[in-house]
Amino acid sequence: MELHHQEANNNQLYKFLVVAGIIIVAFNLRPAITSVGPLMSTIRDDVGLSNWSVGLLTSLPLIAFAFMSPIAARLGNRFTNEKVILWGLIFLLAGIAVRSVSLIGLIFLGTLLVGVGISVCNVLLPGVVKDKFPLKVGLMTSVYSTAMGIFAATASGVSVPLANGIGLGWKVALSVWATPAVLGIIIWIYLSNKSRHATPETEFITGTDTNVWKSALAWQIAAYMGLQSFLFYVTISWLPEILHSHGMSMETAGWLLSYTQFVGLPASFLVPVLAAKFASQRLIVLVMGICSMVGFTGLLLGTNNILIIISITLIGLALSGTFALALAFLGMRARDAKQAASLSGMAQALGYILAAIGPIFIGYLFDLTHAWTIPIISLMIVALLVTVFGFGAGRDKYV
Secondary structure (H helix, E strand, O other): OHHHHHHHHHHHHHHHHHHHHHHHHHHHOOHHHHOOHHHHHHHHHHHOOOHHHHOHHHHHHHHHHHHHHHHHHHHHHHHOHHHHHHHHHHHHHHHHHHHOOOOHHHHHHHHHHHHHHHHHHHHHHHHHHHHHOOOOHHHHHHHHHHHHHHHHHHHHHHHHHHHHHOOOHHHHHHHOOHHHHHHHHHHHHHHHHOOOOOOOOOOOOOOOOHHHHHOHHHHHHHHHHHHHHHHHHHHHHHHHHHHHHOOOOHHHHHHHHHHHHHOOHHHHHHHHHHHHHOOOOHHHHHHHHHHHHHHHHHHHHOOOHHHHHHHHHHHHHHHHHHHHHHHHHHHHOOOOHHHHHHHHHHHHHHHHHHHHHHHHHHHHHHHHHOOOHHHHHHHHHHHHHHHHHHHHHOOOOOO
16 A cells, blocks of 8 residues: 555656656747847857858757757657657757857857757657647647747847846856756656656658658648748847847847747637638638738838837737647648658758748848848748748648
8 A cells, every 4th residue: 555655656746747847848948049139239249240140049050950850859769758858958058058158169069059959859849748648738738838938038038138237248148048958957867767668659750751742732831831930030030139220229129029929929829729710721821921011011110119019019929820820730731640740840841941041141131231121121021922831831631
């Protein structure tokens, strides 16, 4: 009886730590990237970078995402998800530490390590949720996606106050995000030792499923995913600079970037629920597209603060809504789990490559023109393309 009671307690502790572990990994999935945007100009001036090369600080993790996604899934199959997530957190911690040294080479190396660590956790976390909570996948996904969104938004807001407000400097302000990584490592050491399955359920489907690569619909979904990611990561990188050019302080601009992400949280919850109620999602695509284009147009005009607040509210709703819809398409346009995994692998690999180009390309346009007009017009064109590809992806058919 005593033994049974102890086993039940151990089981409860394990369950609690799995939930805590999932949430803490979610805490780590964005801040190391979203904390950089508001400090772009500070880092650029301190280290002596051009705008296109400082854009690499956001793009390098995305390049790592594109290349690591298929590798991470294979490693999870081989060594268990828990062990590989632990290594992902260690890489993230190492990256944050290396990036905080004021040498150009180390800043870029650290940024790349951050990307490798995050991408491993990104890919394997849904597998852990599916494995440990097969009957509560929706609930657990909502919990960790919300945790991820809240921490991503907070990181954008507190960067400038930490760096300049209380005088810690950009290196310490970015290093703060090592704390959740350390916490995660402690929990995942325990979980990886307690791992019950030698081979987890996550099965990686390689790109050899040629049907997906030959499907026009799959390419439209990949383009929709990629171009909306392009807009998101450009916004994360350059919105504070654009707002600063309209006369706002960098601290206010950082908080407004934070607000842009917070305001989108309801959309990221509601859009997949609404999408599931309709056979075709074209109306949702159109509404999100209009929000995006009107938002970026308002940012271009930017005559007063009220117009700017309305614009970034629309941009925030559109960015979160289109991302959630892109994720929903991966399941809705596939006939079965195998095809969904194959479509997800294709769309995310192509998507993150497009996303990686964004911050560098927009920084390069600004370097060429020394104004934000052409870069913002480019974003309006991309928003239009997102809508066009969304109309293809939103059709009621399978890949």
